[in-house]
Amino acid sequence: MRESSGIQLTNLKKSFGTKDVLKSFNLQIAESSFLSLVGPSGCGKSTVLRLIAGLENPTSGEVHNSQANHFGYVFQDANLLPWKTVFENVALPFEISPELKAISKSEIKSRVLSTLKKVNLEGSEDLFPHQLSGGMKMRASIARALVTNPKLLLMDEPFAALDEFTRFQMQKQLRDLWMSEGITVLFVTHSLSEAVFMSERVVLLGKSGGNIVLDQKLDLPKQRNDELRTSKELNDVIKVLSEGLKQ
Incomplete structure (x- = not known):
């Protein structure tokens, strides 16, 4: 290789x-x-x-x-989980990836909030997907891809x-x-x-x-x-x- x-x-x-x-x-x-x-x-x-x-x-x-x-992957559809908040959707990689499960809750919170700020979604972390516009949903999807610093x-x-x-x-x-x-x-x-x-x-x-x-x-x-x-x-x-x- x-x-x-x-x-x-x-x-x-x-x-x-x-x-x-x-x-x-x-x-x-x-x-x-x-x-x-x-x-x-x-x-x-x-x-x-x-x-x-x-x-x-x-x-x-x-x-x-x-x-x-x-790497991070962003699809045509935002693919947000409707029962999770924006914060929880963006934090999902830390929940499902074995390599990331050791990261502390305080570090996850810091990363999620700073990434939401990067995509202009600060203050939206407690909203659910049905409360978001199409652009906001896509920003959340991009934030989820970026939160692990790919x-x-x-x-x-x-x-x-x-x-x-x-x-x-x-x-x-x-x-x-x-x-x-x-x-x-x-x-x-x-x-x-x-x-x-x-x-x-x-x-x-x-x-x-x-x-x-x-x-x-x-x-x-x-x-x-x-x-x-x-x-x-x-x-x-x-x-x-x-x-x-x-x-």
Whole structure:
């Protein structure tokens, strides 16, 4: 096994029955980078995430993840337990992980409250999921993924169900968290504009087999604001990527 840092996917194949979702897929992701995977439904984006997380095993090929024991996973649905408060939902990793059960209650409380502050949910710890807006639920889900201080954050279309205003807020917030925490982020989305606004690198997958049609490093300002969304600079990048999706 390689000792290099980051994530290295080599000659990956993943089949479900007779369908090859990934064929000879290769991708390298540097530590502390922000990469978005974009492509049509069924192209293998979510499968890549699940293979990196160890939720699926490859049919063949190799997955090297130097952060395999220290990652958070955020799904499209917030998946909060309705009978638990926000605090209890965010603290759940400490309850279910054998490696974390030795952490004291006072330390857990400190970590949960500080993480809720990071995602602008301070003061909401005693609320239940039914009392939260869609954006607040997703913030709680992200807090649950961040509370153990992971080195890697895997995100599978987490903002897809949000209204545009909330989605824009969450994009900026996630970008700010990535910059402040120094974590690696692998973000799956159908939206080119979302990928370009948040990421420093975008990888486009073709219609089937996990074929990479474009791997683009983005030359955009480090600080991203709402003015950038309508700028010629950003839209020129989106245009180039849009052409790639036609392949």
